Amino acid sequence: MENTFQLVKNIIPPLTTKKHKGQDGRIGIVGGCQEYTGAPYFAAISALKVGADLSHVFCTREAAPVIKSYSPELIVHPVLDSPNAVHEVEKWLPRLHALVVGPGLGREDALLENVKGILEASKARAIPVVIDADGLWLIAQQPTLIQGYQKAVLTPNHVEFIRLSEAVLRDPVDSSDRRGAVLRLSQALGNVTVVQKGEQDVISDGEQVLECNLQGSNRRCGGQGDLLSGFLGVLVQWALHAGPEKTNGFSPLLVAAFGACSLTRQCNHQAFQKHGRSTTTSDMIAEIRPAFNRLFET
Ligand SMILES: NC(=O)C1=CN([C@@H]2O[C@H](COP(=O)(O)OP(=O)(O)OC[C@H]3O[C@@H](n4cnc5c(N)ncnc54)[C@H](OP(=O)(O)O)[C@@H]3O)[C@@H](O)[C@H]2O)[C@@H](O)CC1
Numbered sequence: 043m044e045n046t047f048q049l050v051k052n053i054i055p056p057l058t059t060k061k062h063k064g065q066d067g068r069i070g071i072v073g074g075c076q077e078y079t080g081a082p083y084f085a086a087i088s089a090l091k092v093g094a095d096l097s098h099v100f101c102t103r104e105a106a107p108v109i110k111s112y113s114p115e116l117i118v119h120p121v122l123d124s125p126n127a128v129h130e131v132e133k134w135l136p137r138l139h140a141l142v143v144g145p146g147l148g149r150e151d152a153l154l155e156n157v158k159g160i161l162e163a164s165k166a167r168a169i170p171v172v173i174d175a176d177g178l179w180l181i182a183q184q185p186t187l188i189q190g191y192q193k194a195v196l197t198p199n200h201v202e203f204i205r206l207s208e209a210v211l212r213d214p215v216d217s218s219d220r221r222g223a224v225l226r227l228s229q230a231l232g233n234v235t236v237v238q239k240g241e242q243d244v245i246s247d248g249e250q251v252l253e254c255n256l257q258g259s260n261r262r263c264g265g266q267g268d269l270l271s272g273f274l275g276v277l278v279q280w281a282l283h284a285g286p287e288k289t290n291g292f293s294p295l296l297v298a299a300f301g302a303c304s305l306t307r308q309c310n311h312q313a314f315q316k317h318g319r320s321t322t323t324s325d326m327i328a329e330i331r332p333a334f335n336r337l338f339e340t
């Protein structure tokens with residue numbers, strides 16, 4: 043695991059006087075509906091706190107004022123349930139480095155249809171996409187949407203992984219062999235990178251399998267996966283920008299995923315030291331900087 047940390051360090055862009063706003067990351071989050079406003083906020087703020095310069099949220103009209111009110115740092119577009127949602131998001135795509143699709147999206151058919159169009163437009167522009175939560179629900183209904191797209195990373199939790207595997211492989215999942223199950227799902231999807239979250243986070247690009255088992259805690263408050271997806275949106279862009287020479291032959295997306303998982307677990311560990319059973323995802327956000335320094339800045 044030690045060597046993989048070095049690869050993550052290699053992809054972190056230096057902070058210099060020569061850069062302008064935006065160069066270290068302009069990330070879009072697609073999600074946020076009447077029920078779920080916390081999840082897209084967690085993903086968007088974690089992208090900023092890990093080092094992105096701009097974070098956009100594309101959500102429904104009703105969710106937008108709520109998400110805006112959590113943070114003046116987020117740019118919030120109330121477009122996801124509008125009749126021309128795909129066009130409204132598409133016009134921002136040339137300015138975005140990566141999209142995180144799914145946190146707090148919900149499962150309404152009309153929204154999922156719009157997200158399908160957004161995914162197709164993103165693929166046409168070769169924009170990296172991280173797909174989580176209800177975005178994975180959509181992929182389980184229509185795996186061809188992501189089949190063979192090498193700039194996609196899927197981040198299923200236990201339930202989402204089983205659902206996806208059953209949809210794609212049509213065999214029962216062998217839960218005694220998590221590494222094999224993740225490898226097989228990635229291969230069946232045409233080498234899309236898969237991160238199966240859990241007691242260990244298991245990551246595969248269909249060729250290699252990495253495991254992240256850095257100590258977190260036993261506190262399982264909701265929202266930890268949303269933080270991970272926001273981190274990953276930024277790290278994917280950094281890794282692709284750094285190029286394969288910096289990742290020593292490993293797929294850049296694999297290294298990005300390992301970095302995002304490690305950081306999530308370290309934030310959880312540090313927050314738990316302070317707050318114990320009261321730890322919430324907001325406490326983890328407060329730990330992003332010290333956790334990042336501890337893991338990646340020497
Ligand atoms: N603050 C917010 O706004 C947040 C909003 N969020 C948003 O909510 C939306 C739905 O996402 P989700 O994760 O609740 O849906 P899904 O995966 O279908 O789980 C449903 C059921 O599966 C089970 N279950 C879950 N994990 C399991 C495990 N490891 N091992 C075993 N069982 C497990 C468990 O069932 P139970 O324990 O009740 O039997 C659970 O109730 C999505 O948009 C997401 O982004 C969240 O991000 C959190 C913060």
Ligand SMILES: Nc1ncnc2c1ncn2[C@@H]1O[C@H](COP(=O)(O)OP(=O)(O)OP(=O)(O)O)[C@@H](O)[C@H]1O
Nearest residue numbers: 199200239240241243258264265266267268306307
């Ligand atoms: N059993 C576990 N032991 C240790 N850490 C875990 C365990 N399960 C999950 N985690 C940690 O929590 C992170 C998020 O995984 P989780 O399964 O909670 O995602 P999720 O259900 O999508 O979360 P969210 O509530 O944001 O939707 C994992 O990457 C891992 O770091």
Ligand SMILES: [Mg+2]
Nearest residue numbers: 175199267268
């Ligand atoms: Mg989740």
